[in-house]
Amino acid sequence: xCPAAGxxxxxxxxxxxxxxxxxxxxxxxxxxxxxxxxxxxxxxGRRARAAVEEAREAVAAxxxxxxxxxxFTSGAxxxxxxxxxxxxxxxxxxxxxxHPSILAHNPEVIAVDGDGVIDxxxxxxxxxxxxxxxxxxxxxxxxxxxxxQPITQAVEVARKYGALVHCDAVQAPGKVALDMRAMGVxxxxxxxxxxxxxxxxxxxxxxxxxxxxxxxLGGGQERRRRAGTENVTGIVGFGAAAVAVPRLLAEAARIAxxxxxxETGLRAAAPxxxxxxxxxxxxxxxxxxxxxxxxxxxxxxxxDLAGIAVSAGSACSSGKIAPSHVLxxxxxxxxxxKSAIRVSLGxxxxxxxxxxxxxxxxxxxxxxxx
Amino acid sequence: MAAPNSMGxxxxxxxxxxxxxxxxxxxxxxVAALLKxxxxxxxxLTMQLYDHGAMTAKSKTCCAGQDIYDARRVADMIGFxxxxxxxxxxFKADVMDRFADGYIHGETPVPCVLCNQTVKFRDLLKxxxxxxxxxxxxxxxxxRIAAPGGAELHCAADPDRDQSYFLxxxxxAQLDFVRFPLGGMNKSETRALAxxxxxxxxxxxxxQDICFVPTGDYAxxxxxxxPEAARGGEIVHVDGRVLGKHDGIIxxxxxxxxxxxxxxxxxxxxxxRIEPEAARVIVGAKETLLRDxxxxxxxNWLGAGNTxxxxxxxxxxxxxxxxxxxxxTVFGAGEGAAKVALAAxxxxxxxxxxxxxxxxxxxxxGGWIARxxxxxxxxHNLRRQAVAxx
Numbered sequence: 001x002c003p004a005a006g007x008x009x010x011x012x013x014x015x016x017x018x019x020x021x022x023x024x025x026x027x028x029x030x031x032x033x034x035x036x037x038x039x040x041x042x043x044x045g046r047r048a049r050a051a052v053e054e055a056r057e058a059v060a061a062x063x064x065x066x067x068x069x070x071x072f073t074s075g076a077x078x079x080x081x082x083x084x085x086x087x088x089x090x091x092x093x094x095x096x097x098x099h100p101s102i103l104a105h106n107p108e109v110i111a112v113d114g115d116g117v118i119d120x121x122x123x124x125x126x127x128x129x130x131x132x133x134x135x136x137x138x139x140x141x142x143x144x145x146x147x148x149q150p151i152t153q154a155v156e157v158a159r160k161y162g163a164l165v166h167c168d169a170v171q172a173p174g175k176v177a178l179d180m181r182a183m184g185v186x187x188x189x190x191x192x193x194x195x196x197x198x199x200x201x202x203x204x205x206x207x208x209x210x211x212x213x214x215x216x217l218g219g220g221q222e223r224r225r226r227a228g229t230e231n232v233t234g235i236v237g238f239g240a241a242a243v244a245v246p247r248l249l250a251e252a253a254r255i256a257x258x259x260x261x262x263e264t265g266l267r268a269a270a271p272x273x274x275x276x277x278x279x280x281x282x283x284x285x286x287x288x289x290x291x292x293x294x295x296x297x298x299x300x301x302x303x304d305l306a307g308i309a310v311s312a313g314s315a316c317s318s319g320k321i322a323p324s325h326v327l328x329x330x331x332x333x334x335x336x337x338k339s340a341i342r343v344s345l346g347x348x349x350x351x352x353x354x355x356x357x358x359x360x361x362x363x364x365x366x367x368x369x370x
Numbered sequence: 371m372a373a374p375n376s377m378g379x380x381x382x383x384x385x386x387x388x389x390x391x392x393x394x395x396x397x398x399x400x401v402a403a404l405l406k407x408x409x410x411x412x413x414x415l416t417m418q419l420y421d422h423g424a425m426t427a428k429s430k431t432c433c434a435g436q437d438i439y440d441a442r443r444v445a446d447m448i449g450f451x452x453x454x455x456x457x458x459x460x461f462k463a464d465v466m467d468r469f470a471d472g473y474i475h476g477e478t479p480v481p482c483v484l485c486n487q488t489v490k491f492r493d494l495l496k497x498x499x500x501x502x503x504x505x506x507x508x509x510x511x512x513x514r515i516a517a518p519g520g521a522e523l524h525c526a527a528d529p530d531r532d533q534s535y536f537l538x539x540x541x542x543a544q545l546d547f548v549r550f551p552l553g554g555m556n557k558s559e560t561r562a563l564a565x566x567x568x569x570x571x572x573x574x575x576x577x578q579d580i581c582f583v584p585t586g587d588y589a590x591x592x593x594x595x596x597p598e599a600a601r602g603g604e605i606v607h608v609d610g611r612v613l614g615k616h617d618g619i620i621x622x623x624x625x626x627x628x629x630x631x632x633x634x635x636x637x638x639x640x641x642x643r644i645e646p647e648a649a650r651v652i653v654g655a656k657e658t659l660l661r662d663x664x665x666x667x668x669x670n671w672l673g674a675g676n677t678x679x680x681x682x683x684x685x686x687x688x689x690x691x692x693x694x695x696x697x698x699t700v701f702g703a704g705e706g707a708a709k710v711a712l713a714a715x716x717x718x719x720x721x722x723x724x725x726x727x728x729x730x731x732x733x734x735x736g737g738w739i740a741r742x743x744x745x746x747x748x749x750h751n752l753r754r755q756a757v758a759x760x
Contacts (some may be wrong), residue, residue: 298500301453305501323457
């Protein structure tokens with residue numbers, strides 16, 4: 001049976017998007033009334049601009065950066081595009097497990113190991129061979145497996161060859177500590193809806209003093225680095241979510257405990273199930289697992305019909321699921337990759353969600369074993 | 371025990387999960403909306419069969435066609451879960467490649483039958499079972515009639531809409547699990563229901579021709595799948611005279627008259643036979659087309675017993691979807707094979723097409739028309755050596 005109206009949904013797909021935080025919703029409601037154009041000189045415009053600037057300060061504080069280095073965008077895809085088009089004048093390198101919004105710019109791809117971690121020796125070798133200073137794109141944490149990349153080590157390597165480092169950090173806020181200065185990266189991509197904000201708001205944060213060639217041209221917004229009237233409500237929600245990050249981080253240990261329960265249950269239910277990068281440092285909320293013999297789409301449909309939301313691979317707009325390029329880059333066989341799903345937990349989840357998942361998933365595991 | 375519900379299950383509709391095969395067209399959308407309105411636990415599945423952008427040569431279009439969006443909109447609006455299942459690999463192997471190979475072997479295939487036989491009633495049916503469904507419903511215009519000896523397949527109530535020709539491969543086991551809620555309706559009733567349910571696709575035109583040949587240029591699709599298919603050859607009269615040249619047998623169908631590009635003959639010429647090995651198209655006067663017996667392979671038998679009786683069963687047969695059934699006798703001839711004797715000679719016995727058996731309105735199965743093996747009028751030196759039935 002379909003979950004009837006009122007029946008609760010177990011939402012275990014926080015890496016795709018998260019519930020909107022209460023303080024975000026109330027800040028956004030208030031901002032809807034600030035209808036002025038932030039570029040206008042009158043009082044209505046100033047009120048809107050003040051809201052945008054307040055959010056800019058909150059986002060900068062959250063990322064440990066300066067407010068004037070925060071460029072608001074429509075989301076991480078645009079932020080990544082802005083970095084690759086605006087900073088990578090001599091070409092770009094990227095790990096094989098980057099998000100499609102990086103790989104779509106055709107960077108030279110750096111291999112990863114079986115856990116999906118960038119091969120730093122391969123990175124260094126390519127940088128040595130290139131005479132020109134490149135841009136290296138390396139994500140903070142992988143959205144599918146949760147694997148954390150050795151950012152500071154990659155930055156050290158890049159510095160030796162005068163290369164810049166762009167970090168897609170959409171999965172970090174609220175899950176792990178984020179400190180742009182300590183990381184030493186040159187630019188950072190963020191997205192509000194991955195930690196309680198609204199869809200349609202993101203940022204590219206720059207290292208102080210770094211120049212960027214704008215991509216969207218027109219008005220002088222965002223210090224002439226991104227033209228277009230600001231998405232005031234989205235930006236205000238982004239700021240409110242940034243303020244809430246310490247509270248979300250305080251949940252991380254509890255969520256890690258839930259994941260441990262989940263993974264113990266998975267192993268007990270299906271000894272042949274594979275949990276990827278299990279022993280490498282990962283985001284505390286993410287489990288990527290394969291159940292050989294049961295297609296990802298079958299698992300997704302069965303779980304959805306039981307009221308449980310998870311995801312798999314990268315869905316085309318048709319809904320067709322292609323095997324994950326992340327798992328393939330890690331050397332996973334295509335057939336196994338086609339049986340992988342991702343569970344990503346968050347602050348509204350509790351023990352009941354994990355047991356509900358395991359109860360619905362167990363029959364699939366038994367059918368695979370049969 | 372409760373009386374069976376409209377889908378034939380002795381339980382309330384809410385406790386009966388029906389997976390609806392949704393193409394994004396009017397018919398299957400109405401099936402889903404109708405069953406949902408009757409209270410069933412409806413789950414919509416749409417098959418992703420081929421890369422739409424690649425087939426229409428627009429590289430920038432998405433992999434999904436408009437039909438998937440339409441199916442999803444209907445599901446969202448009516449309010450039931452809907453998923454897309456990816457059968458691109460199997461559709462290519464089981465339908466598109468076999469379609470191309472049929473033409474290459476001098477046949478005129480019916481890909482819709484192959485699709486029903488493989489991706490729809492094998493793979494989608496399994497997906498429905500995996501989702502815990504009690505039945506799989508489709509928008510086909512045929513009737514499934516429960517009978518003491520098991521479910522029977524019958525023509526649609528509306529002969530203009532009848533799709534039984536395309537479902538002759540349906541087995542007893544499949545019939546047990548599938549439902550055809552539109553079999554008793556005509557198209558205007560279906561359209562009226564679509565309007566009543568407020569479906570945005572209520573006025574959407576019926577799909578035409580073959581879904582993966584959107585432009586109608588099937589030869590171009592075959593050449594893309596099998597580049598070696600564009601092999602020219604001779605057009606030869608049944609009396610042995612070479613009349614001209616052609617640029618590939620895939621452009622010809624047995625019974626075809628137009629487009630031969632030959633003049634100066636007293637009588638109109640028809641394609642009588644296609645010889646793939648020699649890339650030869652054999653043409654002749656209309657009477658050389660007439661056949662009163664032919665062989666079938668891939669036979670599915672829905673009558674009494676597991677195969678057509680070896681001493682023959684009196685049936686009526688359809689040799690094309692659009693033809694009226696004609697009297698014939700079908701003889702079982704071993705595993706999956708049969709022979710058909712027509713009561714009167716016919717000029718439309720086209721290899722690769724289906725020969726579907728009927729007893730009144732009931733479908734008794736059918737088979738694939740095999741290539742002619744012993745042409746009488748052909749001089750000895752033009753006869754084929756040996757032809758394996760595919």
